[in-house]
Amino acid sequence: MxxxxxxxxxxxxxxxxxxxxxxxxxxxxxxxxxxxxxxxxxxxxxxxxxLGLEYKAKKVRPRLTLTLSDSDYAVLGKSFNIDPSDHIAIKHAVTKLLVDLANSHSKK
Incomplete structure (x- = not known):
């Protein structure tokens, strides 16, 4: 209680x-x-x-979020040559693209 x-x-x-x-x-x-x-x-x-106010000192979760519509999945499926209904495969492809982008940017 x-x-x-x-x-x-x-x-x-x-x-x-x-x-x-x-x-x-x-x-x-x-x-x-x-x-x-x-x-x-x-x-x-x-x-x-x-401002000197109390705040949560815990680290920010290293997660990026994005809202995708069915038409977004269709575009991404075509871009990555993946079935648009395979949201998990598209998620992995986008993750790889973002990691590669960050890695190429950090080498400059």
Missing amino acids: SDKNTKWKKQEKAAKATQVAFDVSESVHKFIQKSSVDDNLKSSDFIRKV
């Missing part, structure tokens, strides 16, 4: 928080994004750090 109470208290506290958006120039946005990546933080946690 105490786990439920603790969870409820955390949810109640989170519900009282307000999300704030900052309209800044593209250069400021890029700086914050790059700095947060360099510090292995989400951009919101990096801003909290800069």
Whole structure:
């Protein structure tokens, strides 16, 4: 029962928080994004750090996400010569492409 109470208290506290958006120039946005990546933080946690607020110091999960539609899978299937319905094979092909891109960029 105490786990439920603790969870409820955390949810109640989170519900009282307000999300704030900052309209800044593209250069400021890029700086914050790059700095947060360099510090292995989400951009919101990096801003909290800069402001002297509590933040989660856990590393950002090294995962990239992308939403793909059926038509996207059709294009990628054609590009990689893979059946568009084979989403796993397309995922592996895209992963390899991204890794190769990063490796070629780091050698420059």
